[in-house]
Amino acid sequence: MTDAPAFGVVGAGAWGTALAQTLARTGRPVRLWARDLTMVKILTARRENTRYLPGIPLLEGIEFTDRLSEVAEATDAILLVTPSHGLASVCRHLSPFLDPHHGVPLVVAAKGLDAESDRPLSDLVKDLIPAHPVAVLSGPNFAKEVAVGLPAATVIAARDVALASRLADLFSTANFRPYASSDPxxxxxxxxxxxxxxxxxxxxxxxxxxxxxxxxxxxxxxxxxxxxxxxxxxxxxxxxxxxxxxxxxxxxxxxxxxxxxxxxxxxxxxxxxxxxxxxxxxxxxxxxxxxxxxxxxxxxxxxxxxxxxxxxxxxxxxxxxxxxxxxxxxxxxxx
The missing domain is CATH 1.10.1040.10 (N-(1-d-carboxylethyl)-l-norvaline Dehydrogenase; domain 2)
Structure with a gap:
């Protein structure tokens, strides 16, 4: 692994991979976590997500890992892009590796509710990882179009609108336009x-x-x-x-x-x-x-x-x- 990445992305499905691709277009290094080592080896060797986004070359600025400890090294933001029903488990495994004094923002990019409590996923993350600010990302975005760089807009929301605005600036590229919101x-x-x-x-x-x-x-x-x-x-x-x-x-x-x-x-x-x-x-x-x-x-x-x-x-x-x-x-x- 290289030095600490700017962004960590937890979840190598279609949407997680597309977001990693978008963040890599900012010119900052990205580390993408996949659940199993076999997937990591395929991603590293082929630089393509053959399972979820076949045929789309992945940028060199993306590294791949199956260790949450290496995603936790991200300096600017960590995006949580797992299915909603698996988010609690991921947070519990990620939390011990995070530095509570650094407080890197956690961005929930899954779209759903917690099936056990019917709560918003951001509330679930706040309960499990309380020392870190939490935002959400959601909008009219098909993963394949975002991955290849077609124009798209999205929303980044946080109760602290200054945090949402800062993340919108960090995630923005020529063809990916985030809008800040104070209504997560x-x-x-x-x-x-x-x-x-x-x-x-x-x-x-x-x-x-x-x-x-x-x-x-x-x-x-x-x-x-x-x-x-x-x-x-x-x-x-x-x-x-x-x-x-x-x-x-x-x-x-x-x-x-x-x-x-x-x-x-x-x-x-x-x-x-x-x-x-x-x-x-x-x-x-x-x-x-x-x-x-x-x-x-x-x-x-x-x-x-x-x-x-x-x-x-x-x-x-x-x-x-x-x-x-x-x-x-x-x-x-x-x-």
């Missing part, structure tokens, strides 16, 4: 919700319900998100911004979306366990649907689309029955 809760709620809504839109596509139905789902989904956001006291600007409406537009319409294509497969009649068995990557909406449904019930917020997706994923209702139930809901004023 809103950004995380949007990141979790858009994946659930994408599954719903995929189901409609798989059932050949048409573009009108998808447009209606997106619009009524925004209404659900707005109701939840109001109760949770998040900023309206977040809901209609990059991490909210922007990411919903992308995820609910693009075939690069894992959640949208999972929904398509469900709509075509495939079983959830069979779909997941054929995939290497994680569709976070599968985990977020139940957490958001519980959150809505606890907050007293009506979120019928979220409830419908959760009932399909848990096997409590079939696709046809859920669609019929949504269409049979009483008519009401839009606002």
């Amino acid at each position: 809760l809103g950004v995380e709620l949007c990141g979790a919700f858009k994946n659930v809504l994408a599954i719903a839109c995929g189901i409609a596509q798989g059932r050949h319900l048409g573009d009108n139905a998808r447009a209606a789902l997106i619009t009524r989904g925004m209404a659900e998100l707005t109701r939840l956001g109001k109760v949770m006291e998040v900023q309206t600007e977040t809901l209609i911004g990059l991490s909210g409406l922007g990411d919903i537009v992308l995820t609910c319409n693009g075939l690069q979306s894992r959640n949208y294509t999972l929904g398509i497969a469900l709509g075509e009649g495939l079983k959830l366990q069979d779909i997941l068995a054929q995939r290497r990557s994680v569709a976070e909406g599968v985990y977020a649907a139940a957490a958001l449904h519980r959150m809505a019930l606890k907050a007293g917020v009506d979120m019928p689309i979220v409830a419908a997706v959760d009932s399909i994923l848990t096997g409590h209702a079939g696709v046809e029955d859920v669609i019929a139930g949504l269409l049979a809901r009483p008519l009401r004023r839009e606002t």
Whole structure:
């Protein structure tokens, strides 16, 4: 290993690799952690993530490791890009290697909620690694496009907006434009919700319900998100911004979306366990649907689309029955 990197990235899936590639374009060294040594050897030898981003050469400024202790040496920021259900374990293993006196910022780049507590992932990280400031990164970003350097914008949010602004400056490149936000809760709620809504839109596509139905789902989904956001006291600007409406537009319409294509497969009649068995990557909406449904019930917020997706994923209702139930809901004023 060379000297300490500026950035550490925990998670060598498609999104983690794409973010490492983007950070390397800043000219600062990056160290990317993969879970197993075999993956590290392939990444080092071929300079290509053959499993998740085949065909995209990785920049020389990226090093690869399977040791969290070497990622913990990062001086400017450590990005946590693991699936939401594995984040707690990673934090527990990473924490002993971090210097609490240095306090390098931790940036949560996973999109979901903690499945055990239904809390935002940034709260989970703060509890497990309290000595370090925490931010979140989320936006309308497909990993492949970011990895090859196509133009993209994202949001970096932290309660300390000065931290968010500093990280936005550090992560910025010619084609990657981060916007700072002081609303991490809103950004995380949007990141979790858009994946659930994408599954719903995929189901409609798989059932050949048409573009009108998808447009209606997106619009009524925004209404659900707005109701939840109001109760949770998040900023309206977040809901209609990059991490909210922007990411919903992308995820609910693009075939690069894992959640949208999972929904398509469900709509075509495939079983959830069979779909997941054929995939290497994680569709976070599968985990977020139940957490958001519980959150809505606890907050007293009506979120019928979220409830419908959760009932399909848990096997409590079939696709046809859920669609019929949504269409049979009483008519009401839009606002």
